Amino acid sequence: MKAIILNRSLEQKIEIAEIEEPHLGPTEVLIQVKAAALNHRDEWCRQGLYPGLQDGIVLGSDGAGVIMKTGGMVDASMVGREVLINPAMNWGDDLKAQSKDFKILGMPDHGTLATYVKVNTDRLHDKPDNFTWEEAAALPLGGLTAYRALMTQGKVQSGEKVLVTGFGGGVAQFAAQFAIAAGADVYVSSSSQEKLNVAEKIGALGGYNYTDEDWVKKSLEETGGFDLIIDSAMGDTLNNLIKVVKPGGRIVFYGATKGNPTMLDARKIFWNQIQLIGSTMGTDRDFEQMLEFVQKQNIKPIVDQIYQVEQATEAFDRMKAGEQLGKIVISFKDSD
Structure with missing residues (x-):
């Protein structure tokens, strides 16, 4: 599958590579990514300013797509469901602050800037019907x-x-x-x-x-x-x-x-x-309330520009320059 990975040996520090499709755990699903959005943390990874960096990791925290496969403990009827991903993982039980195990999808785990991404089912939410794929991908982390x-x-x-x-x-x-x-x-x-x-x-x-x-x-x-x-x-x-x-x-x-x-x-x-x-990111309850608020108030994310996978360096450079107004999105709809 096609993926945008960190490669600090290259001048641009990122690379479009062909990597293996993820293997699913029992409670995970495989999502065919339709669109993924950039965040500052992706550019900070490219600049070497983020802790725990590993070359070869697929970047990207925001994404939306279609469930294609399910793990052994997941109801197979979920296949075909259109979803967006909550990238905040392992918040913990304390609503006031995240646990020491808290992490964000996209580093050190493979993220959304790929044809496919695997995530646990508890990170999934239905894509709002009135959202485009690009709008759905733009919402999670920033929202x-x-x-x-x-x-x-x-x-x-x-x-x-x-x-x-x-x-x-x-x-x-x-x-x-x-x-x-x-x-x-x-x-x-x-x-x-x-x-x-x-x-x-x-x-x-x-x-x-x-x-x-x-x-x-x-x-x-x-x-x-x-x-x-x-x-x-x-x-x-x-x-x-x-x-x-x-x-x-x-x-x-x-x-x-x-x-x-x-x-x-x-x-x-x-x-x-x-x-x-x-303040940083948010709890699962914050995410659910945010999604409900957005739909009730009919709020749409502001999408700055949409790039194709092959234009990944241009997209990252726009993020680095701070030129964007809203979210920079990379489309995977035509990706193999």
């Missing part, structure tokens, strides 16, 4: 991460002012869509005016270019501050977020792409009763 950050950890309420930073990436666009659907007054930030314009078209009340020196002042004048901020950058941008969050407000961060802050305005945090809340 789950955004839902937990916004709903479970952030506890967003209707009428609250919410700022979603870095609009354009997969999780941020879901967080904005979810917050709008939840009745919040949503604002976004981005370094791209085009992305800010798109955010306003889908219902955001305003946007700020975080490269502008006066964005903090401008946002405070226009909004009076935010009740909840959803962020993935951290680094020294955190102090600006501390300035624009209301007293008693919450800052939920699901990543730290800019690393740790070199300095922290601790006095303002404790004096203003600000909550800093970490």
